[in-house]
Amino acid sequence: MEKMLTGIRSTGSPHLGNILSVIIPSVSIANKSTKHSSFIFIADLHSMIHIENIKTIKNNTYEIAAAWLAFGLNIDNCLFYRQSDVSLVTELAWYFNCFYPYKRLVLAHAFKKEMKEIDHGKISVGLFTYPILMAADILLYNAEIIPVGKDQLQHIEIARRIANYFNKKIGKKLFVIPNAFLQKKNMFVLGTDGKKMSKSKKNCIDIFSSDEILKKQIMGIRTDNKSVEEKKNPETDYIMLLYSLIAPLDKIEIMKEKYRKGGYGYYEAKIALYEYIIHKFSYERKKFFSLMKKKSFLDHILALGAKKAKNIAQERLNCIRKHLKFNSIN
Ligand code: TRP
Numbered sequence: 604m605e606k607m608l609t610g611i612r613s614t615g616s617p618h619l620g621n622i623l624s625v626i627i628p629s630v631s632i633a634n635k636s637t638k639h640s641s642f643i644f645i646a647d648l649h650s651m652i653h654i655e656n657i658k659t660i661k662n663n664t665y666e667i668a669a670a671w672l673a674f675g676l677n678i679d680n681c682l683f684y685r686q687s688d689v690s691l692v693t694e695l696a697w698y699f700n701c702f703y704p705y706k707r708l709v710l711a712h713a714f715k716k717e718m719k720e721i722d723h724g725k726i727s728v729g730l731f732t733y734p735i736l737m738a739a740d741i742l743l744y745n746a747e748i749i750p751v752g753k754d755q756l757q758h759i760e761i762a763r764r765i766a767n768y769f770n771k772k773i774g775k776k777l778f779v780i781p782n783a784f785l786q787k788k789n790m791f792v793l794g795t796d797g798k799k800m801s802k803s804k805k806n807c808i809d810i811f812s813s814d815e816i817l818k819k820q821i822m823g824i825r826t827d828n829k830s831v832e833e834k835k836n837p838e839t840d841y842i843m844l845l846y847s848l849i850a851p852l853d854k855i856e857i858m859k860e861k862y863r864k865g866g867y868g869y870y871e872a873k874i875a876l877y878e879y880i881i882h883k884f885s886y887e888r889k890k891f892f893s894l895m896k897k898k899s900f901l902d903h904i905l906a907l908g909a910k911k912a913k914n915i916a917q918e919r920l921n922c923i924r925k926h927l928k929f930n931s932i933n
Contacts, residue, residue, distance in 0.1 A: 607632045607784075608642035608746030610686065610737075612650040613663035616891075617670045618807035619880075620792035620800035623848060624752040626674050628786045632750065633681040641681040642744055642912065643671060645905075648686045648693070648736060652729040653803075668901045669894035670811060673887040678904060686740065688909035691916045695923065696739035699765050700732060702772060707764070708734065712757050738762035742769075743916055745779040753791050754799065759783040773926050792848065795824040797841050808845065810884050811891050821877045831868035842872045850879055 609629050611621055633641040645667045647660050654660050664685055676683065686692065708714065711734055717726060734757075741749060741762045749759055759781060766778035791799060794806025801807070808820050824841050837843045837859040847855050858875065861867035881888075894901060921931040 604637045604640045605747040606640050606642070606745060606779075607636065607748045607750065608644075608741055608744055608781075609750045610644045610646040610649070610740060611667050613645050613647045613660055613667050614650050614653065614802050615663055616666040616809060616811040618800055618802065618809050619845070619848075620752065620794070620807070622670070622674070622810065623792055624786050625750055626671060628784070629750045630671070630674050630676045632748070632784075634675070634677045636680050638680050639682060639911070639915065642746060643676065643681055643683050644689075644740070644908075644912075645685045646737075646740070648690075649733060652727055652733060664905075665895060665898055665901050666811065668905060669891045670887075672894055672901075672904075673811075673890040678908065682908050682912045682915070683904065684908035684912045685905050688905065689912045689916050691913065691920050692736070692739045692743050694920060695743050696732070696736045698923070698927065699735045699738055699742075699769070702769055703735065703765055708732070708761075711761065713754075734758045734761040735765070738765045741781050742766055742778045743919055744912075745919070746781055747779055748784045749781050750784040750786070753785060754801075756783055756785070775926065777923060777926060793841060793844055795820060795841065797825055808880070810880060811888060814881065817880065818877050821873050821880070824873060824876075826869040829869075832865055834865040835862040835867070835869075837862035840869075840872075842869060842876055846872070846876045846879065849883055854879070 607629065609625060611617055611625060617626060629641075629643060633643060645664045647664050650660055650663065654663075668683075671683065672678075708731060713733065714731055717730060737758050738761060741759075742765065749762075751759060763780050766780050770776050770778055794800035794804060795808065796804070796806045798804055798806060809817065812820075821842075824845070826840060826842065829835055840862065843858065843862060846858060850858075858872065862872075917933065921933075924931060
């Protein structure tokens with residue numbers, strides 16, 4: 604069975620985009636996997652690049668963990684852990700830092716974009732080497748299938764290059780070349796402003812927030828200013844686009860028809876979307892809120908996962924160290 608691995612940064616509870624493009628498809632693969640063939644982790648080391656308050660990082664890891672479990676992740680065969688609990692990955696990241704040409708990383712989209720948008724004084728070296736740590740997450744376990752959102756494709760490409768680069772330098776196939784696994788249907792979930800859903804853009808639909816916040820986010824979806832009576836285009840409206848991602852086909856068609864006919868306002872459409880989200884995710888929301896009250900249980904589960912992952916990582920790292928002529932560690 605091919606090894607699957609994925610991670611989500613711990614920057615607050617996962618939004619609808621993360622859930623549709625990463626959590627749901629990954630849970631489905633992980634729950635069919637054989638022993639130790641799937642790895643799901645909370646990328647808290649990656650989230651350090653943006654979070655100013657250190658305390659929130661730990662707290663956010665609980666939200667991510669609870670979300671995975673609420674969506675039914677079975678941890679019998681899956682290694683489910685916090686990235687910072689298996690810090691051996693940072694050693695591998697250092698080796699990659701030393702092998703990979705600086706000039707190539709400068710070309711990474713995410714880095715270039717932030718260089719344009721953020722005050723340069725706030726850009727850390729961590730932001731620059733982010734793809735290197737991500738490559739280490741993947742290559743440490745020789746993972747082959749990486750479910751990610753579309754925005755992460757370049758990072759996977761960098762991991763592939765690093766693997767090839769390192770294999771060539773060492774003269775041995777030490778690293779398997781990973782492949783991104785893209786959920787075709789939901790590969791690009793748009794946020795309330797019609798741009799890619801992302802925490803930093805504050806355009807998320809947070810299904811694990813309170814009813815009031817969720818409703819407020821949905822009411823904030825941007826629309827044109829057509830009156831209730833006017834006919835509307837269901838193909839371009841953001842409420843409709845979001846509804847289409849989660850509702851069954853017959854319900855989507857009914858709503859589209861209402862748009863085309865006119866006499867159906869955006870407010871009503873938003874209420875329909877809100878109610879459908881509450882209905883569709885009612886089990887997961889209940890489970891999430893209940894798990895968030897059991898932090899020691901979450902700590903326990905993540906510690907078990909980290910222990911297993913550490914054993915595998917240690918063995919792999921020793922094999923890599925051997926090729927670098929370093930001593931084994933235990
Ligand atoms: N960069 C990913 C994100 O922001 C998180 C991540 C870190 C990841 N390491 C990974 C995803 C390894 C897949 C594999 O969503």
